[in-house]
Amino acid sequence: MTTTEATTRAISLCPDRTVICVERYTSCKHTDARTESLDCSVSIHPAIIGTEPCQQFTGPSFEACLDLLSTTIAQATAP
Numbered sequence: 001m002t003t004t005e006a007t008t009r010a011i012s013l014c015p016d017r018t019v020i021c022v023e024r025y026t027s028c029k030h031t032d033a034r035t036e037s038l039d040c041s042v043s044i045h046p047a048i049i050g051t052e053p054c055q056q057f058t059g060p061s062f063e064a065c066l067d068l069l070s071t072t073i074a075q076a077t078a079p
Contacts, residue, residue, distance in 0.1 A: 006062035010042050013069055018045040021062065040065050048076050 047055035
């Protein structure tokens with residue numbers, strides 16, 4: 001999922017809030033060792049639960065972040 005797709009989906013889940021999606025790819029090589037990582041985050045302003053100015057959902061993919069966001073929305077709207 002691209003950053004644009006993640007932003008569009010997050011906006012559809014939280015149309016009344018500001019949404020910021022960030023993807024960070026890191027690659028490191030030292031002698032014979034090489035590591036790579038991908039970190040994604042979806043920030044919702046203001047927070048869905050609580051009074052904080054921001055609530056951030058992080059994971060190894062935007063799908064994981066959006067799953068956490070969906071779960072939080074379900075918890076916030078549960079009777």
